[in-house]
Amino acid sequence: AMEKSYMSVFLLLVALSCALAKEPPKKETKAPKETKETKPKLPQTLSRGWGDHLIWTQTYEEALFRSKTSNKPVMIIHHLDDCPHSQALKKAFAENKEVQKLAEQFVLLNLVYETTDKNLSPDGQYVPRILFIDPTLTVRADITGRYSNRLYAYEPSDIPL
């Protein structure tokens, strides 16, 4: 069942990716520009627009703990506010009911700032990038998207009418 839900999400995301984008994300955004302090909308949420009705964990440590105790796999979404590819994927992710429903099967974490765990960047740090971790706390580097140069990148698609 675990394996199945991995696959469902994987296939769904790949399907989403395939329809629209022929090219993987080109822009490598290193870190958000924080020179002029832009005031965030208060109070800030953990969902950050990826699904307000889902339960999001705050940190990697929390996600690992909850995965162990709940026996659910972790889905970690790396993204950036000023990256259009991230924004487009977020929109597709948040607006697709099927994705939102599937996401409930996971311990969810979305991160703008990378953790120090090198296992979360098997082929480098780029966004958007989605990694899965199973409840034995193994990073599933075998679960990839469709781009050979950026294994964990996903592109959104128009949501089918």
Add this chain to the structure above:
Amino acid sequence: AMEKSYMSVFLLLVALSCALAKEPPKKETKAPKETKETKPKLPQTLSRGWGDHLIWTQTYEEALFRSKTSNKPVMIIHHLDDCPHSQALKKAFAENKEVQKLAEQFVLLNLVYETTDKNLSPDGQYVPRILFIDPTLTVRADITGRYSNRLYAYEPSDIPL
């Protein structure tokens, strides 16, 4: 000025601590009990009730980055939802306008799950526990509360009329 705002917050927190509590927090809560999944109020916020009008960072990595770029010191509050001492301190922290005002001078982070950085637990992991980090990314283990057995513990007080 940096030194001064450290001291102000320190003195204020100590003052808060002194008035009420004669004893340091007794209860050592290790990790939140998650056996029965309690549904959090959605969407969850980064403030977690410590001040909805303040800007909170999500993770330790984000806090360090923002400290470096903004030249503000970091204030990290370790707490737990099921620890009455944490709850009491949170209430005092959130309701005291002076504390909230001072808190604006800091890069703020409140954590329920400990980071892997050992520098954040100079005398062990317990809650509530407040640590400060200066913009050179040095954990200021010299900034302590009034309890010799738990150096970074703080107790709330009734807010003075």
